[in-house]
Amino acid sequence: MLFVILAPLALAAVAFAAPSQVRRPLALLVGGLLHLAGVAFLWVTRPAPALGGWLEFDPLARVVLPMTSVLFAVCAVYAQGYLKRRPDRDNRIFVGGLLVLLSAMTVVALSQHLGLLWVAIELTTLSTAPLIYFDKTARSLEAAWKYLLVCSLGIALALLGTFFFALAGAGPGGPRSLLLADLTRAGAALSSPWIRAGFVFLLVGYGTKMGLAPLHSWKPDAYGEAPGILGALLAGGVTSVGFISLARVVRVCHAAGESAFARDALVGLGLLSMALAAVFMIGQRDFKRMLAYSSVEHMGILTLGLGLGGAAAAGAMFHTVNNGLTKGVLFLAAGNLHRSYGSKRVDDVRGAARRLPISGPLFLAGFLAITGSPPFSPFFSEFAILNGALGGGRYVVGALFLVFLSIIFVGMGATVLKIVQGDPAGAPEVKAHGDSWLTAAPPLVLMALVLLLGLFLPQGLKSVFDAAAARVGG
């Protein structure tokens, strides 16, 4: 288990030390593949908890880690093509930072200790902030600053919340531990007010990291200015592990008998995120920011599913995977469009289907997938969440869910279609940045995965989602 954490770290060190601009990106590829292999090994062998139970390949990790690993590997391939096109930029920090990020995400996914979880999440923030500044423009600098400050703030609150949890279990008979297993076992022995307060702080803290509205404000800035590859990893990987962290917190709440308290807050925040995303997506002129709001929306959907519990929670787990992969498609394709047109304004970009015969249609397909069109896999997970709402008699929640989905579809569709259709003649163009195999194939692979998961969901995966939902409990 330590291998999947340490291998990327070691490669990061190699990357920092390596002198060659050209060869350095290979470290990404090696790291991604090693990690993928390691995760596959974990998946097959189902190892026992490591480090005194601090790390465990539990069902939640089984949901998020393979997806993250696949996403990273694909992005690593993409990076080969991408960085080749940016020879002017020093990629030392970029490559190293990404590898540290991978390691940190892995720790978050595996961590069973709330303190360790917190440290690793903070590390994901710190390792990515400099990468947002990769373009070295004033705008990207601003985005980096906002990302750093707002996320750090949120995370600091999460630390306080973590301490609250610890305090809740510090009384006589309490576990006096931050290990999830101990906390859940303690159950009702935990001090209820401190669990509640801790939940609120943790929700705000990890919600900031996930980008739930109204804590999302860093997201459009960061996603808008970061390179597409980083956007993909942030929106697909970091937010997903953030969600898993939140799910672990919720698990403690359930165990402490505070389900009702947690649920209302989760459902409310989830719906608020969808609503706000809808408002900000109507008439959005910048397609990368649009994707950021889409990410806000989907974090809302995940939170909603988690709040509804039961089948909806299983749907949310499934959706974590779907959202991660689809966001990968969208951000990588958007990155290609951005490179090719030299602009991410809707007014400048048109006729993408013609100019970029792979990335353009992929962007459209990704849009259709992320908005829940069957037979792409996000449909099945969103449908499961809807089922959870309507089947549980939460008709208002279900109705709002659908209304927000439709508004978002209209808003997003208007932007996406404007980009994809039309005649590209006359639109700004950066020569030699058309589709190449290294940049077009990775999102294509992800898209194929999204479609495949929709058409055929292996029984093994399905049981993992159910197990993960059961793990969260409630």
Added chain:
Amino acid sequence: MSAWTEMVFILVVVLDFFLLASSRLRAVIRAAAAQGALLAVLPLLLATHATELGHVLALSIGAFVVKGVVIPWLLMWAIREAAIRREVEPIVGFIPSLILGGVGVALAFAFSSAMPLPIPEKHAFIVPTALSTVWTGLLLVVSRRKAVTQVIGFLVLENGVFVFGLLLSDFMPTMVEAGVLLDLFAAVFVMGIVMFHINREFSSLDTEKLSALKD
């Protein structure tokens, strides 16, 4: 002994007020440094078992070095390098800040008296002090214009969290505490780097310049 401890807590809160009221950047940084140094003393004052002395000592020294020395020095260096104006430049005036701070402290005390303390043997001032300091940190981040003051706000907020952490020092693994401190240091370090770039890019640390990104 207990009176001393109480005194330290009160000083921490007074420093919170000072941070909110001060108009000089250097003074603010010094106050934050002083607060950090004070906090470093607390674990020693609160330690109950001689057996864990090594752990407590390490924590105290670590906190002192990071919060009381390195980070303030870093910030001093930053404002000297940036050659910026030495005023704080608040968005919300000093008096409203102070009043808000006062309200926050009151709320913090009210909140902590409403919450049962599972470990009654711990000092009753820990929770309200921690929350007051967190609140002050939030206020500083939100109501000050310069990037440096925002970093100080973040630092103060972390100080508050640190105070809270004292409640748990009995069973909090050293690794986590070290990680937290290290993360804090790394965060401020990265923030410092970004500030350096901001200063170079905009010739200022005024965050008003940082509002090009919006919908």
Added chain:
Amino acid sequence: MTILLSLAYLALFLVVPPLLPGVVNRVKSRLAGRQGPPVWQLYADLARLARKGAVYSRTTTWVFRAGPVVGLAAVATAGLVMAFGGAPAALSFAGDFVLFAYLLGLARFATVLAALDTGSSFEGMGAAREVTFSSLAEPALFLCLMTLARATGSISLTGMLGPALPLAWGHAAPALLLCAIALFVVALAENARIPVDDPNTHLELTMIHEVMVLDHSGPDLALILYGASLKLFLFGALFVRLILGFSVQGAAGVLVFLAGLVGFAALVGIIESTMARLRLVRVPQLLVGASVLSAFGLVLLLR
């Protein structure tokens, strides 16, 4: 016996109609203090036209030539389902009056297309008016027939106009009366009579039916005129049977029916002599009014 009667009526349907316009004109002339043409004038006209040659416009196609043929064939076929004088129709089935109405629609469609085929703006104008008024008359006609159907409990013309009709007058007289009035208005509109259209006008701008057939000549015109008289006969038959809804058996029944038709024609003549043609924009109001009347009749029965 009934079959013979039906066949006799069918024969009458093919022979008598040209008489009706004659009667109308005769009545109009008399009321205007003139002698007027003989009542069988139309027979003579038809015979003359059938022998004459035709002239075709260069813009026209086969559609123009097919118009009169289809128009006449459709109207004649409509006679198959009509229960003249209450005797069973030659062909009777559930919903046959739908076929009746739609065959008249087919005839109109053919005439209108033939008019448009000439490319003349006047004929286009007439065609536009024709389709406008007839489509507004359609609901009125259906409402009338449905009132009749509801009152008699039958949904074929044979049943509606057969022996059940006198009984219906017994229990649904007000509805049937409203229906009769509306039906008369529809008959006037469908047959291009005053107050909807003036068959004797000499200004193309104001005509409806007449202007549509300006370019037809010779045998084509004969078909059209004959067809128009058949249509008048059909509506007359419907109206007369509705009004004279009592049972008279056998040959006497035929006589009563014919007398009623003459009366119908005379009534049309009287109206044409005493009323002016409505302004075109007022016509839809008349037709919608007829629809409302007959709808009221139906509502009376549905309640």
Added chain:
Amino acid sequence: MSLALVIAGLALTSCSGLASLALRRAPELAQRAASAVLVAGATLGVAGAATTLWTGGATEVHARWSVPGGSLALRLDALAALFLLPVFALPAAGSVYGIAYFPQARRGAQAVRLQLLYGLVTGAMALVVVAANAMAFLAAWEVMALSGFLLVFTEHEKQDAQRAAFVYLTATHVGTLALFALFSVLGSAAGSFDFGRIAQAGLAATPGVFLLALGGFGIKAGLMPLHFWLPGAHAAAPSHVSAIMSGVLLKTGLYGLLRVTGLFAAPPAWWGLALLVAGAVSAVLGVAFALAQHDLKRLLAYHSVENVGIIAMGLGLALVGRAVGDPALAVLGFAGGALHVVNHALFKALLFLGAGAVDHACGTRELDRLGGLARAMPFTAGLFLLGAVAISGLPPLNGFVSEWLVYLGSLRALSSAAPVVAWTALAAPALALVGGLAAACFAKVVGTVFLGSPRSDLETRPHEAPRAMLAPMAALAAACVVIGLFPALLLPALHHASAAWARLTPAASDTAARDAISAARAVTAAAAGFLAAAGLLASWRRRRARGAPTAETWGCGYTRPTPRMQYTGSSFAEMLTLRFGWAFFPRARVDPPRGAFPHHAAFSSHVPDTVLDVALVPVLRSASWGAEHVRRLHRGQVQWQALLVGLALVTLLAWRFLWW
């Protein structure tokens, strides 16, 4: 066996486009191959469907599918078979037409994409119809909708195609979301997403279910006022695409309504009444809007709204019949509606293909620029005229038969003693009005496009359509004639389909069906009478008119008429459209003649879609404006962002601790 045929057909048609992709070095061959595969698949499918339809009964297969709630359940009953006929037949005709209309040799990649999607949409529609599990249904449904969208998207360089594609996509997706809710409610109540299990569960027929179905399927079917996406989409797509979109894609919405209402043993009467009213409104307003159009394809598209309305009226009557336990009403209404599904598919496809031929030959679809095409393209004109007669519901063609069955249904209701049922008879006058208006509208179309003389100089010289385009049109026309003349042949099949849907006791519905069959034989007799009379008269006329002289059209004394003086389509319809002034918001541009010797004067008017352009677009625009203003509240400063975090924390704490 028959299901296997259908599945084989489905698979073949779905993949047919691959041929044009694989052989793209030899485009002509590729297209022919793709078309041949599609036609072969369609033939298999039609064979399978026809067998089931005429024998009754049902076959089904079940396979596991691992997605949550999903199973690959396919079921072919008479109802599905009925819809499968046009689903397979029309695309086959369309793809042959496409060989000449949208040649791959000239259109290249665009044509390849079109053919891929053409096959895919066919397969997806077939899958929608045979799917017996909600997840499979929804998946097929969306594949169908998305391929439809991409087909509209074919010529996406054009401005109006872009707008149409966007409106179509959003409309169809919103509809799909309603269906998500519908099946979610049904599935969670029944504990399974298999239609069979849902039907057995005996669920309560709640208003929510029906409204969701009406909304979700109504958008697809184009029921007024949910039709707003339809005119633009059908006008913007290539004609053979419009033909299947209008001919069959819309019908899947009606199929869905039937499927869902069929899941309930006794739907309440108000379901039927609601559908009836929606149908009547669609029919009347649809034809009214059609009258006001001057773009040939937009006009035809509005006629789809009208015809869907007529179908909905029939189905509404049938629902009422089921609700009150009147099998005859159920059978007649259903037979009328269902037969109209097939009929409308045939003649609307014929008309769209004809419109495509006109567009192909003249380069414009603007009615008021055309004229006199019957001379240049006599076959197209004749076939189009036949379609026009059929769609106007005039005897002796198929349109009449189905409308007549709907009339029979409403007359059946008329004689009912139950007041609620009797009132539904008021559908008949509405249908009569629709019939009159439709005839008026098609008189306008045929008259303006094919008759008279050309109204303007076209860029190209009109020419007769090539054989590949005429042949499918002729086939469709032949089907219209056959159904029109021999309706009695189809009624047993319709009876099977209605039994599959309505769960009737056979005895009661058999009587009704037998009566209808004998009446249909009488219709055949009347049609024969008409044809005989017309034949006799025609042969007499032909002998008399031989060698008749020709001359100018009589100009009523005006000696220098020009073609531009002809009545235009707009002026032809003006008197009627005035009647619907309350529903129209025409936009006119007037450049009046000025001075004693005016040089230039112009007038143009356009009737936009009331729902889309007058209601939805302004609403959306103001929503967008509102969103813009909300967004302004969101400042770019980092302090504001931090404040949001703090506020969220405080608010959550207050909410959860003070409220709790």
